Amino acid sequence: MAKLYFYYSSMNAGKSTTLLQADFNYRERGMKTMLWTAELDTRSEGMVRSRIGLEAEARLYAPTTDLWSAISAVHADTPLDCVLIDEAQFLTKEQVWQLARLADEAGIPVLCYGIRTDFQGELFPGSAALLGIADALVELKAVCHCGRKASMNLRVDEHGKPVAEGAQTEIGGNDRYLALCRKHFSEALA
Template identity: 55%
Template sequence: MAKLFFRYAAMNAGKSTALLQVAHNYEERGHTVRIFTAAVDDRYGQGKVTSRLGPQRQTEVFTRDTDFRELLAATPRIACVLIDEAQFLTKPQVWALHEIAHLQHIPVICYGLRTDFQGELFPGSASLLGLADEMDEMKTICDCGRKATMNMRVDASGRKQTEGAQVEIGGNSRYRSVCGRCFRAA
């Protein structure tokens, strides 16, 4: 039975690495996968799923206007759909992915952040939390050693930022994965 999965975590938990491993496992057995990442995230180049460990793969991109039903209807015998940076999905896209899992019997596995730097849900994440058949929290740790559950945006001097646009693409120089206590104390 195909399901819609949401695998979420704070930054630097290995979400992209896990996605690349799942794709490899399917393809090694001769199955077709479709992999998408958000067009807005171009840190490593447009349409690249990149692990901090080094592995990287060119993939398809999605924007706010991407119609997953239309795109996936064009490919017969898809074994799995993998979505990186799923927090950038829209609510209608999550509903479409839910439909694909349940009516086309294609597993859809979404990887992304749950919350932004202010502790607010991203729209895609909120929809996934509501619709996903299975959710898995991937773990990473804070500098203090506790489980990191928050994404803290920092300035060039490493000071916590509390205001700004919800989406600002950046890596380790702009964000830190922290526990709730360190998030509050900063």
């Protein structure tokens, strides 16, 4: 039975690297995969990219993308063995239910990778939906500078100073975010 998986963490835990490894494992065995990433992440340019240099082409999804229809159409012509979604925090609740339907009705395993919370400790809509309905939840570990598990994403400005307010989504990498344990996240914002 196919399942909907959610691999989540703070920034810098290797989510994209893990996704690319899973994709490689399927393809190495002659299986057909389909990769997706968020159109919102303008750094991606139609690619899933990891910080360690691995990358693969991916389709782009927007909040209006009907993932059920797009993936089902491909699956009807060329059966898919797995669908992998990067930046899953940017999925809408409706898209998460579409992915669940792919697992339940089309029998395609769907592996989603994303950040659980934003820079204020609030759940992203896609992450909230996945935490609620995914068949399997897997936390990937990032490390705070103190050595503890990093579970929070601290947004910083161009001078490296903590940012406590702003839009939920601001695209950036190590230049804009630090993965910290809850203690150091709270201290930085105090």
